[in-house]
Amino acid sequence: MAAKIQVPREAKRGEIIEIRILIQHPMETGYRHDDVGHLIKRNVINVLSCRYNGVEVFRADLSSGISANPYVQFYTVAEASGDFEFTWIDDEGLQGSERQSIVVKG
Amino acid sequence: MRRARARFALVAAALAAGTALAQERAIPAGELKSGSAFLGPDLRALQNDDFANPGMLWVERGEKLWSEPAGKRTLACASCHKDTSMRGVAAHYPRIDKASGKLFNVESRINQCRTERMGAGPLRYESEELLALTAYVARQSLGLPIASSIEGAARAHFESGRAGYHRRRGQMNLSCAHCHDENWGKRLLSETISQGHPNAYPAYRMEWQTMGSLERRLRACLSGIRAEMLPYGSQEYLDLELFLAWRAQGLPIETPGVRR
Numbered sequence: 219m220a221a222k223i224q225v226p227r228e229a230k231r232g233e234i235i236e237i238r239i240l241i242q243h244p245m246e247t248g249y250r251h252d253d254v255g256h257l258i259k260r261n262v263i264n265v266l267s268c269r270y271n272g273v274e275v276f277r278a279d280l281s282s283g284i285s286a287n288p289y290v291q292f293y294t295v296a297e298a299s300g301d302f303e304f305t306w307i308d309d310e311g312l313q314g315s316e317r318q319s320i321v322v323k324g
Numbered sequence: 325m326r327r328a329r330a331r332f333a334l335v336a337a338a339l340a341a342g343t344a345l346a347q348e349r350a351i352p353a354g355e356l357k358s359g360s361a362f363l364g365p366d367l368r369a370l371q372n373d374d375f376a377n378p379g380m381l382w383v384e385r386g387e388k389l390w391s392e393p394a395g396k397r398t399l400a401c402a403s404c405h406k407d408t409s410m411r412g413v414a415a416h417y418p419r420i421d422k423a424s425g426k427l428f429n430v431e432s433r434i435n436q437c438r439t440e441r442m443g444a445g446p447l448r449y450e451s452e453e454l455l456a457l458t459a460y461v462a463r464q465s466l467g468l469p470i471a472s473s474i475e476g477a478a479r480a481h482f483e484s485g486r487a488g489y490h491r492r493r494g495q496m497n498l499s500c501a502h503c504h505d506e507n508w509g510k511r512l513l514s515e516t517i518s519q520g521h522p523n524a525y526p527a528y529r530m531e532w533q534t535m536g537s538l539e540r541r542l543r544a545c546l547s548g549i550r551a552e553m554l555p556y557g558s559q560e561y562l563d564l565e566l567f568l569a570w571r572a573q574g575l576p577i578e579t580p581g582v583r584r
Binding site (some may be wrong): 240286294 | 373376378381384385531533534
């Protein structure tokens with residue numbers, strides 16, 4: 219599961235920063251049929267969570283209405299230097315994670 | 325004096341031939357519009373955003389595959405293509421391979437390299453690996469104008485592609501030209517008909533929810549007019565791809581494009 223995240227390398231304390239993530243995932247809806255008519259089992263990333271220095275700052279419950287290769291963007295306030303860590307899990311139990319650090323000045 | 329006149333005649337003849345060929349184009353160079361011109365501002369923004377463009381996932385995978393050894397000789401693409409960038413290469417495809425005299429698109433060129441030089445098996449059309457490598461190679465020509473040659477051995481393929489483009493087919497009895505030359509810019513239900521240019525492929529299509537090759541897009545058009553879909557890599561597609569490249573000459577490469 220390829221994924222990439224974008225976090226500013228540095229920011230001023232109190233600054234509003236943009237965080238972005240793109241995950242490669244089929245987000246199989248569970249409503250489609252294969253070539254011989256069998257239902258394809260649902261497989262979507264159902265929970266996506268982001269922790270900033272260990273504190274959860276963002277969480278999304280994704281469902282079959284979300285397109286393949288989901289892209290998520292949100293804003294938070296830069297408080298201290300440290301790590302942003304994303305974790306997610308899909309219906310098949312496959313887990314993924316990505317981490318990036320930020321330096322907060324001032 | 326006489327020589328000068330002869331040279332002038334030659335130049336005039338060449339110019340006339342050039343103009344004649346230019347006049348054959350249904351859409352003159354000044355009116356060429358990439359498929360992105362027919363998108364809404366949201367999809368255009370997505371395509372131009374290197375981070376959010378989902379096609380970049382394939383480009384980045386291709387970059388990794390480029391230096392991964394494959395096959396009996398444990399060679400990677402990068403083992404031979406060490407210092408040479410692939411910039412500009414995809415802009416000249418499809419092109420004639422000098423050794424075999426055959427017409428190659430980027431996909432079949434990659435597979436030829438794999439089978440003949442690396443001792444690896446060919447990658448299946450539309451496989452994640454082939455899409456990734458093709459996208460990685462094409463991405464390096466970002467912004468460069470399409471400049472395929474239709475001279476020499478390519479000429480016959482070009483003529484065959486042109487004939488294929490104008491041939492009516494399928495239950496709807498339509499040729500490519502009926503939509504993409506004569507009616508581009510008009511509506512087909514909720515869609516705006518594009519000029520049908522190949523400059524963004526492999527592209528990420530919303531309808532597919534994934535990346536796909538130009539041939540997959542051609543098959544989607546054929547299916548739409550209820551015509552027979554040919555197998556991937558068939559000669560008719562290759563010839564058509566060459567004609568499309570000539571038709572789009574000068575349009576900048578946008579791979580990986582984002583399309584509806």
